[in-house]
Amino acid sequence: MNQKKKLLKRFSKYIYPYIKEEIILFILMICSSAGSLVTPYMLKVIIDDVFPSGNYHDLIMLLVLLVGIYIVQIICSLVSDVMSTTVSKKISSDIREEAFANILNKNISFFKDSKVGELVFTLMNDVDNIQQTTSSLLIRSVKNIIVLIGVLIMLFILDYTLALMSLLFIPAIVFVIRAFTPYVKKNFTIIQKMEGSLNNYLVERIKNIRVIKSYKTVDLEEQNLKALHSDLVSKHSKGTFISSLNGSVSSLLMSLAPILVLSYGGYQVFQNAMSVGVLIAFIQYLNRLFTPTLEIVNSYNQFSKSLVSMNRVSEYFNVEKTTELQEDKDPRNEIEQIIFKNISLFHGNNRILNEINLTFDQGKTYILSGGSGSGKSSIINLLCGFTELTNGELKINNQDIKENKYWKNEFCLIEKENQLFHDTLERNIKYGTLKSQFEIEDVLKYARLEEVVKKLENGSDTLISYSGGTLSDGQKQRVSIARAINRSPSVFIFDESTASLDAKLETEIINNIRNLFPKSIIIIVSHRSETFELADRIYTLDKGNIEDNMLSQAI
Ligand SMILES: Nc1ncnc2c1ncn2[C@@H]1O[C@H](COP(=O)(O)OP(=O)(O)O)[C@@H](O)[C@H]1O
Ligand SMILES: [Mg+2]
The missing domain is CATH 1.20.1560.10 (ABC transporter type 1, transmembrane domain)
Structure with a gap:
């Protein structure tokens, strides 16, 4: 019962903006029903009073009145039908x-x-x-x-x-x-x-x-x-x-x-x-x-x-609404250093990360390597705020990551899976960034997409099909990379997202990013030895542990 009341209270608020329309609707409905209340009584008057009196004029008057009532009824129900559909569709849109x-x-x-x-x-x-x-x-x-x-x-x-x-x-x-x-x-x-x-x-x-x-x-x-x-x-x-x-x-x-x-x-x-x-x-x-x-x-x-x-x-x-503002309205801060201090992560009873300590410094490129399931994506999920941190400290510029919600604006995550929308190539690249420091042509160049776009029928105005089907995996990844470049974040994160690019292309693009953003932190999850050469430092994970410094080599 209580639950029922709560539900009704929650959903009745959707009517309030349309209360005027609802009242008009109500009046129309009453008008059309009032007609049906009068007509039987008129019939009684005709049978019991008019027929015995034999007054033909009265009969015609009453019949004309009847027709009038029917017409009003029809108009009322027509208007109320249309109005009720409009209001109900608006309400369902709001919900x-x-x-x-x-x-x-x-x-x-x-x-x-x-x-x-x-x-x-x-x-x-x-x-x-x-x-x-x-x-x-x-x-x-x-x-x-x-x-x-x-x-x-x-x-x-x-x-x-x-x-x-x-x-x-x-x-x-x-x-x-x-x-x-x-x-x-x-x-x-x-x-x-x-x-x-x-x-x-x-x-x-x-x-x-x-x-x-x-x-x-x-x-x-x-x-x-x-x-x-x-x-x-x-x-x-x-x-x-x-x-x-x-x-x-x-x-x-x-x-x-x-x-x-x-x-x-x-x-x-x-x-x-x-x-x-x-x-x-x-x-x-x-x-x-x-x-x-x-x-x-x-x-x-x-x-x-x-x-x-x-x-x-x-x-x-039942979620608290955390409106994620667009970057133009949000302050942006350069990230100078990210520190993972004694961070552990559990899924149920399984320990996924085990007292991890990591440092990422401004202007440096990092590789996260390690076997499948070793916890690489888990680290990235923590960094991007996708997973709640329970054990340890995650600090950005010596401030707890939770203390500044705008840090989120400084991360661009490029993943292996298709991240494109059914929209034009250009709008896919500009997605989420209202003001960019780059022209679209330059972004295409940096992400090594210029040849791809040339071959497309409408260039960067070409519509990308649902789930990106018209592009190859490597091309889709490059569009995602272009989107990140367009945003110019403090931290670029590639979670196995360069896997479909050949090593030469990957090196060129990462070097482009490094040259364009000398202060950005670049984190690449990769298993490829050629990629390792791009790194200032390699962190190797094994079953949720960072292997000791001998292996986490500084290059
Ligand atoms: N939502 C989840 N629930 C339970 N276990 C998870 C979840 N996400 C990841 N794991 C487990 O955490 C471990 C590390 O996963 P992940 O960080 O994705 O590994 P990878 O190094 O391959 O990126 C894996 O054993 C995986 O099964
Ligand atoms: Mg992974």
Whole structure:
């Protein structure tokens, strides 16, 4: 219950910016429903008063009025439909934007454990689900309740006893809704989880298409998907069965009301204790009780589902927002020295780094070498703030790294994996740097990309395909290097990112960087002996230990 309140409080804030639109929407809805409250009564007047009096003029006037009411109703519902879509899409955009910003602000470790497909599913599907509740469900429900009250008042005006009889089914319906809700919610939770996993599955298979092709496992994957689908289909069927049964039982209860009314009201008419007009109007009002009641039942189901989605999305809202400002707004400081002092790192019980001591000085080039899994990337993750430091001290210019968040602006990490976006080559290079000291042509030259760009159809305006497919691995790495050069950081970090370049190209580029930035620290993770020659110092790691100074040779 408490959790529910918290969720509602958190997500109701998205309505506030649109409160004016919501009020207009509400008024439009009420206007269009008010029409439906008046028309049965007009019918009663026509049957009971106008027909007996034989006044044709009155009849025509009332009919014209009826047409007028219908037209107003149609206009109101048209405007409110368009408005409600606009508001709801705006609300879902707001929720998605905030969830996305929160996700991007998450620690890197979050992305290691999280699944792309599920994240995207939550951002799209769950957000839409929440929006349905926040934007329209509330006002629709209030409208329905008002209509319901309006109809009930009319019923009581028409005939007190009949009205009381037809009210009998309302507590029964409330009972039915409450009985069904837990099942609706439970099933929906399972469905959302399954669909999230399905998305993960699809994203992962498409990403690993080369593995699938080379191992010829297309058939196998088809079968896997079939199995996932059959589970999902049965859960959906079950969900629809539960919701439908809920609706059907409520409808059945409601359809008993007119039968009750007809049996009693018909008897009254036979006894001349009630006019035909009243009975007809009464039945019409009873029918008007159906729609809002059913809508309330459905709203309640939808609301339960929304709570499930709110729960899922709110998991992404628990990070403190650390807006990472663009470098132009952030102060930049030269890094003179980086010191790792007695740093240990654990993942669970595994010791990944063991009391490491390292120094990186301004203007020097360093190689980090060591076997796979020896902890090279772990050191870089600490440096870039991707991993939380727990044991030891990490100091920059003799200041604890945590004391100045702007140090982060001074690191450029170039990794082995593709780091490009689906955008033009130039915008990929300029990414994250608003003001550069270089012209794009020069950057291309320094990163040895000028020949590559010449061959591209639109030069540096060429659009790089999704996941960089149109460029070779070495070219992609050079674009990432160009991006770093464009930013001119204090520290360049290459985590095996020169592996796809030949030794000559690597040497040329690193020498270019050294000449352009004589004060920068360059850290290269590499296994190549040719690269070693570029270094002022080599740190060799072995199972989380820096090998003693004999091996960590100063050149
Ligand atoms: N998020 C993580 N959770 C658990 N273990 C990890 C994690 N990241 C790295 N490791 C472990 O830490 C060790 C060092 O990894 P890493 O620094 O990436 O090695 P490398 O020298 O190859 O770059 C490896 O044994 C790896 O399995
Ligand atoms: Mg590594």
